[in-house]
Amino acid sequence: MTALLTTQGLQAFYGDAQALFGIDFELAVGELVAVIGANGAGKSTFLKCLAGLVRAPREAVRFKGEAIGGLPAGEIVRRGLALVPEGRRLFPSLSVEENLLMGATTRRSGPWNLARLYALFPILQEKRRQPATSLSGGQQQMVALGRALMSNPELLLCDELSLGLAPIVVREIYAAMPTITGEGMTVVIVEQDVTMAQRVSQRIYCLQEGRVSLQGRSDALTRGQIAQAYFGV
Numbered sequence: 001m002t003a004l005l006t007t008q009g010l011q012a013f014y015g016d017a018q019a020l021f022g023i024d025f026e027l028a029v030g031e032l033v034a035v036i037g038a039n040g041a042g043k044s045t046f047l048k049c050l051a052g053l054v055r056a057p058r059e060a061v062r063f064k065g066e067a068i069g070g071l072p073a074g075e076i077v078r079r080g081l082a083l084v085p086e087g088r089r090l091f092p093s094l095s096v097e098e099n100l101l102m103g104a105t106t107r108r109s110g111p112w113n114l115a116r117l118y119a120l121f122p123i124l125q126e127k128r129r130q131p132a133t134s135l136s137g138g139q140q141q142m143v144a145l146g147r148a149l150m151s152n153p154e155l156l157l158c159d160e161l162s163l164g165l166a167p168i169v170v171r172e173i174y175a176a177m178p179t180i181t182g183e184g185m186t187v188v189i190v191e192q193d194v195t196m197a198q199r200v201s202q203r204i205y206c207l208q209e210g211r212v213s214l215q216g217r218s219d220a221l222t223r224g225q226i227a228q229a230y231f232g233v
């Protein structure tokens with residue numbers, strides 16, 4: 001396996017409180033990997049460490065062979081990682097299209113542009129001049145995903161795309177994943193919906209209290225194994 005990203009013994013802290021206790025993680029080019037776990041398990045912290053939003057030791061995170069832990073978030077975007085943050089964090093005063101274009105400020109060369117995005121999510125073209133926050137939750141999630149794609153990342157990190165959305169909307173958003181990975185993009189999703197995580201990913205890591213409690217091929221893990229790793233029962 002050609003590793004695109006690895007973490008080795010990754011630890012993270014908020015002040016004196018330790019959130020991650022030595023995460024070993026490996027991701028191959030073109031994979032879609034899901035990170036699951038209960039509330040507070042450390043999933044968001046893990047993604048934030050990769051994206052430079054929570055401090056990580058330099059050598060603990062390697063992307064394309066280079067140590068990137070603790071680099072500024074903007075530098076990490078330039079190197080090809082983009083994060084779709086939990087809660088979307090759209091710019092409320094900007095239109096849909098302006099929000100999408102914000103993702104292009106650190107634009108790398110690649111297939112994603114406004115036309116491609118509008119083909120993926122036609123509703124965004126229809127609503128492109130509306131304030132982004134006037135859209136439904138699912139449409140706002142499409143904007144957040146589109147904004148990240150506009151930087152043409154090699155690795156897309158998605159934090160709880162399904163949060164607060166109806167199941168049918170979640171399915172609609174995840175239906176875009178084969179198109180996104182189809183051109184070789186590598187994706188990590190953090191997902192509380194275990195059924196969806198298992199369905200869309202090739203491999204799963206389960207976190208529990210800041211540690212990896214289970215990992216394996218998504219189609220090989222049983223419900224019992226996942227329940228035990230999730231809740232520690």
Ligand SMILES: Nc1ncnc2c1ncn2[C@@H]1O[C@H](COP(=O)(O)OP(=O)(O)OP(=O)(O)O)[C@@H](O)[C@H]1O
Pocket residue numbers: 014017018019037038039040041042043044045046
């Ligand atoms: N900004 C912060 N300051 C202090 N502690 C934090 C902060 N953010 C997270 N934590 C703590 O770090 C641990 C991991 O939290 P994290 O948000 O990464 O978990 P999570 O698995 O993403 O949970 P959720 O599904 O609720 O988002 C928790 O104990 C949490 O209380």
